[in-house]
Amino acid sequence: MRRDIFQAIADQTRRAIMTLIALQAMTPNAIAENFNSTRQAISKHLRILTECEIVKQEQQGREIYYSLEVEKIKEIDKWLEQFRSIWETNFNQLDELL
Amino acid sequence: MRRDIFQAIADQTRRAIMTLIALQAMTPNAIAENFNSTRQAISKHLRILTECEIVKQEQQGREIYYSLEVEKIKEIDKWLEQFRSIWETNFNQLDELL
DNA sequence: AACTTGCGAAACCGAATGGTTGCATATCTT
């Protein structure tokens, strides 16, 4: 089970979860209420996100609060870097043309 | 076969292809030489990348040159936007702390 | 102590994924 952040964000539901808990920590049940699938399915997604360290847990009694590990997302940004220089170059070329 | 850009970049090989052809257009054969899998496997990856419009083709005789559609990659950047504001906020908070 | 609730883990299932081999076709080269 090779997991990396790019596989993690490949799934639509996982991306939605990320957006959902970006601003406030939430329990699996609360998260699952926003989707049409079962709590267990969401739990599996959370497991994957946790394994990739995109999400962190905080236990509070019998509840577990999940929140976004924003730092990790920078890795995607970092990967984009190589292309960013290209699209900026394109922009400059267009700029010169005008 | 629901394809989106996030699924496209989920695969390690496809990301490598993107990097490879970012600066210069290449033929499937030339691309395949950089990997351990068959030309056909690479061809399938190129098909997926083409369907997602991450890559564009240009036929030249019997050769097909594949090159990166940099604009499309901005979509990932756009998605990152929502989190960028958060990590900048975190940075500012840290800044105030210091 | 008995019940309820929040959660993860395992077993199972159909669909998708990434790879291979084997073609068919179009374009060069001789």
Added chain:
DNA sequence: AAGATATGCAACCATTCGGTTTCGCAAGTT
């Protein structure tokens, strides 16, 4: 014209994926 080369496509296969159902357990509630 005959052969070599570049490529896409289809069929097949093992593995992974996303989902469900079922279960077990820990932590609250009565």
